[in-house]
Amino acid sequence: MHRLLLPGLAAALLMAGGPARAADGPPGGPPGASSCTGCHANAKIADSVIPRIAGRKAADIVTFMREYRSGAWPSSVMGRIAKGFDDQQIDAIAAWFAAQPE
Amino acid sequence: MSTRRHFLKLGAAAAMAPAVVSAQSAGAGRVVVIGGGFAGATAARTLKALEPKLTVTLVEPNPVYTSCPFSNSVLANLREIGQQQFRYDGVKRAGVMVAETSATAVDADAKAVTLADGNRLSYDRLVMSPGIDFNWTAxxxxxxxxxxxxxxxxxxxxxxxxxxxxxxxxxxxxxxxxxxxxxxxxxxxxxxxxxxxxxxxxxxxxxxxxxxxxxxxxxxxxxxxxxxxxxxxxxxxxxxxxxxxxxxxxxxxxxxxxxxxxxxxxxxxxxxxxxPQRAGAIAAQAGVADRTGWCPVEPVAFESTLRPGIHVLGDAAIMGGMPKSAFAANAQAKVCAAAIVELLAGRKAPDPILINTCYSLVAADYGISIAGVYRPTNGQLADIPGAGGVSPLEAVGGLRGQEALYAASWFRTITAEVYG
The missing domain is CATH 3.50.50.60 (FAD/NAD(P)-binding domain)
Structure with missing residues (x-):
């Protein structure tokens, strides 16, 4: 599933600090991040239809989360979850996962 | 789990908070976890991942954990009980010491746990995740x-x-x-x-x-x-x-x-x-259960509101809007572990956000879900308004089949994170 990135969004994220911010934050990542790995495996595991997000580009994660939240990109459960996070929180979670080993 | 080290500012902490020094002199602190279900096993290994200097002991009498999630599929002959069972080898490999015995008493004032094998464990922080017991007189x-x-x-x-x-x-x-x-x-x-x-x-x-x-x-x-x-x-x-x-x-x-x-x-x-159920019996003995039989906690580090220094996780705890699920227990444990690392270092734990997602099977290939996002509000974990909810009543595009697949993937992922 490939989505075109919004150039403005990616630039905004870089200016917001990107992965470096995650390293300065609290252990375990920014608010909400640690819950994600219940479904999105941190380690590489066999036989899951749920994609891993560790090591993905922050801008990609941001784009998905915003589009799930708005409903522009259809989803089963992610739209319901994304509605619990504002832009800043999504940016921080995306930066955190982008900084994790792929 | 991340292996990012969290460096303790030893000098500053020592000058400002004498209580922290004793914990650090014991090697960054001792944490005991009672109960090796989804909450306890997650808490124990997350603590070690976030702060390898911690001494973490998981007290669990059973050498094999049998998972309740997906056990209804065993009843319907869709799975075997062996597929529900997990050993603690992965938890041990993560550096957690496993005491294969039960906790018989908690002394919150002395900060010590008495074990059925006669040993006594001192702790700086105690995590209790005793699950449920049945009310046999109800x-x-x-x-x-x-x-x-x-x-x-x-x-x-x-x-x-x-x-x-x-x-x-x-x-x-x-x-x-x-x-x-x-x-x-x-x-x-x-x-x-x-x-x-x-x-x-x-x-x-x-x-x-x-x-x-x-x-x-x-x-x-x-x-x-x-x-x-x-x-x-x-x-x-x-x-x-x-x-x-x-x-x-x-x-x-x-x-x-x-x-x-x-x-x-x-x-x-x-x-x-x-x-009818209540928190596992050790919770009442420790003094962390209230008259309802469940354990009230604050919503940031899930520390007992009745006994400071004891954190209660999972089904035993009163978690506001968050349901008693394995997903919730795992999410709470990761938040709690990070908070304990902060508290032991003399810092304040930040306000968390937690997610819950629960799948249910209506048939082997027919799944439905409920989700919620939670944050501390007025002293409790509360739903973030506008987020969460259940699967749509009208399923289009093979949604029920897709959610059944997600359910199975969730189970493989979470059991790998906790026990793998």
């Missing part, structure tokens, strides 16, 4: 001996196998009677997933049989989704009797497999009684 006639005739199967393992055996040896046409308790209890959608999957199995193997579900409440989790699924897949097979129509079981007679309600009595060929 339904007259339903005690531990009765559970051998009328299994609860609400702690997975031998009880799950017993209930499956009873279903398999039941004559075709026999009536299956289930009873579900009032809130709160472990896994709110669980009884209805169980009714669904038993009906799924009855359809194939005992087509003349029906299922009666006696309920001590008038509404339940994912209710419309379940009831739509029942009407679609199992018409006339499942009869749900709510509280207002005499659903509350007031006593049972195990000798005749009879469940008595305020409105009458029901003789079963197979009876599954899910009794």
């Amino acid at each position: 339904i007259p006639g339903y005690d531990e001996a009765a559970a051998q005739k009328m299994p609860h199967a609400w702690k997975a393992g031998a009880q799950t196998v017993l209930l499956r055996q009873q279903l398999q040896s039941m004559p075709d046409g026999g009536l299956v009677v289930m009873s579900a308790p009032a809130n709160p209890f472990r896994c709110p959608p669980g009884p209805y997933e169980r009714a669904s999957l038993i009906a799924y199995w009855l359809n194939i193997w005992k087509p003349k049989s029906k299922l009666l579900l006696l309920d001590a409440k008038d509404a339940f989790s994912k209710q419309r989704l379940f009831q739509n699924g029942w009407a679609e897949l199992y018409p006339g097979k499942i009869e749900w009797v709510p509280l207002s129509q005499g659903g509350k079981v007031t006593s049972v007679d195990p000798a005749t497999l009879t469940l008595i309600t305020e409105f009458g009595s029901h003789k079963a060929a197979v009876a599954n009684v899910i009794p």
Whole structure:
């Protein structure tokens, strides 16, 4: 599933600090991040239809989360979850996962 | 888990907070975790991942953990009990010491746990995740001996196998009677997933049989989704009797497999009684359970509001809007572990956000879900307004099949994170 990135969004994220911010934050990542790995495996595991997000580009994660939240990109459960996070929180979670080993 | 080190500012912490120094001099601190379910095993290994200098001891008498999530699929012959079982080798490899015994007493003032093998563990922080115990006096006639005739199967393992055996040896046409308790209890959608999957199995193997579900409440989790699924897949097979129509079981007679309600009595060929519950017994002994039998905690680090220094996680705790689920227990444990690292270093734990996602199977290839996002609000974990909710009532594009696949993937992922 490939989505075109919004150039403005990616630039905004870089200016917001990107992965470096995650390293300065609290252990375990920014608010909400640690819950994600219940479904999105941190380690590489066999036989899951749920994609891993560790090591993905922050801008990609941001784009998905915003589009799930708005409903522009259809989803089963992610739209319901994304509605619990504002832009800043999504940016921080995306930066955190982008900084994790792929 | 991240291996990012969290450097302690030793000098500053030592100057400002003498209490922290003793913890650091013991090697960054000692944490004891009581109970090796989804909450406890997650907390123990996350603590070691975030702060390898910590001494973390998991107290768990059982060498094998049997997972409740997906155990309803065992009843319906879709899985074997062995696929529910996990050892603690992965937890040990993560650097956690496992004390294979039970905790018999907690001394919150002395900060020590007494173990059944006679040892005593001192701690700087204690995590309690004792799960549930049954209230054996709530339904007259339903005690531990009765559970051998009328299994609860609400702690997975031998009880799950017993209930499956009873279903398999039941004559075709026999009536299956289930009873579900009032809130709160472990896994709110669980009884209805169980009714669904038993009906799924009855359809194939005992087509003349029906299922009666006696309920001590008038509404339940994912209710419309379940009831739509029942009407679609199992018409006339499942009869749900709510509280207002005499659903509350007031006593049972195990000798005749009879469940008595305020409105009458029901003789079963197979009876599954899910009794009222409370936090695991050690919680009351430790003084962290209140008069409800459950454990009140603050919403940031899940520290007991009754006994400082003790954190309570998972089904045993009162988590505001968050349900008693394995996903929630795992999410709480990761937040709690990070908070404990901060607290032991003399810092304040930040306000968390937590997610819950619970899948239920209405049939082998028919999944539904409920999700929620939570944050501390007025001293409790509360739903973030506008987020969360259940699967749409109108499924398009193979959504139910997709959610059944997500359910299976979730189980493989979370058990790998916790026990792998």
